[in-house]
Amino acid sequence: MSPSTTPVTALSGNGKLVYGCDYNPEQWDREVWQEDVLLMRQAGVNLVAVNIFGWAELEGSPGTYSFERLDEILGLLHANGIAVNLGTGTSSTPAWLTTLHPEILPQSASGTRAWPGGRQAWCPSSPLYREHALRLVQEVARRYGGHPAVRLWHVSNELGCHNALCYCDVSAAAFRGWLIDRYGSLDALNKAWGTTFWSQRYSDWQQLLPPRVTVSTNNPMQVLDFHRFSSDELLGYYQSEAEVLRQHSSIPVTTNFMVAAHVRNQDYWSWAPHMDVIANDHYLDHRLDSPTMELAFAADTTRGLANGQPWLLMEHSTSAVNWQPRNIAKGPGEMLRNSLAHLARGADGLCFFQWRASVQGSEKFHSAMLPHSGTDSRIWREVVELGGILDKLAEVGGTTVQAEAALVFSWEAWWAYDQESHPSSDVRYLDQVHAIYKALWEAGITVDVVAPGADLSGYKLAVVPGLYLVREREAGVLAEYVRKGGHAVVTYFSGIVDENERVLAGGYPGAFRSLLGIRTEEFFPLAPGQALALDNGSAAALWTEALRLEGAEAKVCFVEGHLTGTAAVTRNRHGSGHAWYIGTALNPAALRDVVTEAAGGAGITGLASPEGLEAVVRAGTDNSYVFLINHSEEEHKYAVQGHELIVGEDVSSVVAVPAGAVRVVRTSRPLPQTTGRTTGPKDVESD
Ligand code: GAL
Numbered sequence: 001m002s003p004s005t006t007p008v009t010a011l012s013g014n015g016k017l018v019y020g021c022d023y024n025p026e027q028w029d030r031e032v033w034q035e036d037v038l039l040m041r042q043a044g045v046n047l048v049a050v051n052i053f054g055w056a057e058l059e060g061s062p063g064t065y066s067f068e069r070l071d072e073i074l075g076l077l078h079a080n081g082i083a084v085n086l087g088t089g090t091s092s093t094p095a096w097l098t099t100l101h102p103e104i105l106p107q108s109a110s111g112t113r114a115w116p117g118g119r120q121a122w123c124p125s126s127p128l129y130r131e132h133a134l135r136l137v138q139e140v141a142r143r144y145g146g147h148p149a150v151r152l153w154h155v156s157n158e159l160g161c162h163n164a165l166c167y168c169d170v171s172a173a174a175f176r177g178w179l180i181d182r183y184g185s186l187d188a189l190n191k192a193w194g195t196t197f198w199s200q201r202y203s204d205w206q207q208l209l210p211p212r213v214t215v216s217t218n219n220p221m222q223v224l225d226f227h228r229f230s231s232d233e234l235l236g237y238y239q240s241e242a243e244v245l246r247q248h249s250s251i252p253v254t255t256n257f258m259v260a261a262h263v264r265n266q267d268y269w270s271w272a273p274h275m276d277v278i279a280n281d282h283y284l285d286h287r288l289d290s291p292t293m294e295l296a297f298a299a300d301t302t303r304g305l306a307n308g309q310p311w312l313l314m315e316h317s318t319s320a321v322n323w324q325p326r327n328i329a330k331g332p333g334e335m336l337r338n339s340l341a342h343l344a345r346g347a348d349g350l351c352f353f354q355w356r357a358s359v360q361g362s363e364k365f366h367s368a369m370l371p372h373s374g375t376d377s378r379i380w381r382e383v384v385e386l387g388g389i390l391d392k393l394a395e396v397g398g399t400t401v402q403a404e405a406a407l408v409f410s411w412e413a414w415w416a417y418d419q420e421s422h423p424s425s426d427v428r429y430l431d432q433v434h435a436i437y438k439a440l441w442e443a444g445i446t447v448d449v450v451a452p453g454a455d456l457s458g459y460k461l462a463v464v465p466g467l468y469l470v471r472e473r474e475a476g477v478l479a480e481y482v483r484k485g486g487h488a489v490v491t492y493f494s495g496i497v498d499e500n501e502r503v504l505a506g507g508y509p510g511a512f513r514s515l516l517g518i519r520t521e522e523f524f525p526l527a528p529g530q531a532l533a534l535d536n537g538s539a540a541a542l543w544t545e546a547l548r549l550e551g552a553e554a555k556v557c558f559v560e561g562h563l564t565g566t567a568a569v570t571r572n573r574h575g576s577g578h579a580w581y582i583g584t585a586l587n588p589a590a591l592r593d594v595v596t597e598a599a600g601g602a603g604i605t606g607l608a609s610p611e612g613l614e615a616v617v618r619a620g621t622d623n624s625y626v627f628l629i630n631h632s633e634e635e636h637k638y639a640v641q642g643h644e645l646i647v648g649e650d651v652s653s654v655v656a657v658p659a660g661a662v663r664v665v666r667t668s669r670p671l672p673q674t675t676g677r678t679t680g681p682k683d684v685e686s687d
């Protein structure tokens with residue numbers, strides 16, 4: 001199966017947008033369950049994930065199963081018209097298993113074995129873990145594979161959230177097997193890894209190990225291949241569960257991804273084709289400058305994984321989480337704005353972790369749909385309100401987001417980019433991705449996030465931030481796209497190495513030199529806090545380079561330091577298109593200027609929304625839906641014609657979006673066609 005072969009709205013049991021949650025009723029007595037389902041119905045909940053951490057409950061001792069409680073819960077949900085997203089229950093091992101087989105526990109790079117007592121403490125390569133887990137999956141699949149309530153299989157939970165990288169001997173052996181498959185011969189491996197340097201040559205496969213703690217730095221290819229291996233290993237585990245499920249059931253199968261700022265261990269481009277539905281978990285991350293921008297980026301990335309089709313938000317939070325240093329609660333209306341931002345960017349369903357706030361255990365201070373304070377609470381009222389809004393927005397289901405720009409994103413490049421011994425440890429892949437995404441987001445330019453090498457022909461603009469590692473073929477796709485009239489923006493520390501971390505010598509950025517019409521001799525990263533004045537009135541930070549023009553024109557130059565007169569930003573005509581290069585970290589305003597100029601040159605003006613008003617368009621065959629999310633504290637007006645769905649009123653020319661509110665306008669007005677995508681209405685009036 002491929003992504004979204006199952007429409008998300010088919011999971012709700014009533015064809016509507018999905019509204020749901022993780023439900024962990026094991027924590028409560030039966031009377032509470034009765035109240036739970038009543039309140040779920042009141043809120044409009046239609047899909048509930050159960051048995052996510054069910055193993056110890058279901059299999060109290062090896063091979064002894066008790067399903068009565070789960071039977072009852074499924075029965076109760078079904079009787080109340082609530083569909084079930086059924087966990088296979090394997091995410092956390094029961095105590096008996098790790099007592100019996102402590103070798104299942106994962107090991108850190110320094111050799112420390114994790115202890116049980118938390119969750120997900122299993123080695124992804126452990127055959128013992130797999131054997132026990134698949135036995136449970138088989139029991140669950142046999143029993144519930146035809147249950148009328150079950151609409152979706154939820155394999156494990158956030159695979160790799162805590163255990164993505166295991167350095168134990170079992171993993172070492174599996175890594176060796178993976179390397180043998182990849183390289184075939186030790187000669188090929190030695191060549192790819194550059195082991196002639198530092199006396200690292202391998203003469204026997206047995207000598208190969210995961211990149212455990214060394215006294216110096218590890219071989220970069222050992223590190224990169226271990227990331228590739230580890231992502232493949234958990235995907236392989238997913239596939240083994242999915243295979244068991246499919247033997248007993250024809251219900252669609254998925255697992256919840258973690259497309260999020262601080263998670264990078266899964267190459268979801270390789271995972272996505274194996275999912276029947278693309279599902280993501282997302283939590284606002286207050287360690288970032290702009291958590292709301294990052295939400296939009298994660299949602300756009302998830303849509304990319306779903307090939308542009310609708311996807312499911314499997315988890316988010318009604319308010320605070322409990323796992324950040326400071327757990328910032330959501331203000332009034334913020335949960336609704338977050339929810340509808342996901343919907344605007346292609347989600348056809350919104351679920352929360354979790355239904356009822358725990359009173360015990362690690363997550364008791366994590367928000368829920370039903371907070372500790374009960375139904376007489378702002379959170380509960382907003383939860384009920386959101387259920388009502390989703391009802392009104394039902395017709396949006398199945399429509400797709402319209403984007404004119406693409407952003408090339410790569411987990412593999414991220415692994416390579418952020419390694420040690422690079423020019424500057426202040427320069428991080430995701431920061432660079434976020435910086436340029438934010439510039440587009442603020443300019444109201446919706447982007448599709450795509451993999452390196454993806455077809456770009458439907459887009460007017462392609463932005464390529466920090467694509468440090470790139471294959472010849474992938475670089476070729478970008479160059480060909482520009483040659484045929486496309487517009488590209490490439491940012492610094494892109495196109496530096498090939499898939500084997502081998503520098504493309506002869507001047508940077510080797511892979512994109514002729515596309516960009518430049519040649520860089522040397523990098524000059526800046527000291528913390530250092531800034532060099534530029535002739536556009538802004539300043540360069542973090543990164544500079546000695547760049548020579550080889551066909552490109554200088555757009556911005558240094559006016560300070562030894563690079564005075566040297567270009568920091570360039571534009572090159574390549575075939576019938578244009579390729580920009582941004583060779584330094586510009587401040588947000590300057591970056592936005594460059595990006596909007598490049599977008600303008602490409603014929604994109606964006607949904608030009610006033611500051612703080614996020615505008616995104618989803619389009620179906622007959623209608624388009626203009627989502628307007630007002631993050632600001634003042635009312636904004638937006639020029640559009642149609643019918644507003646949340647308040648339920650006709651809009652003749654301008655819709656007012658009150659401070660903090662969201663409006664969704666159905667418009668039958670045909671939207672201008674681009675090569676591959678369409679955009680929404682442009683004219684904007686602000687207060
Ligand atoms: C997710 C996880 C949930 C819950 C949630 C809290 O990572 O899947 O089980 O822990 O985080 O934010």
Ligand code: ZN
Nearest residue numbers: 123166168171
């Ligand atoms: Zn291991």
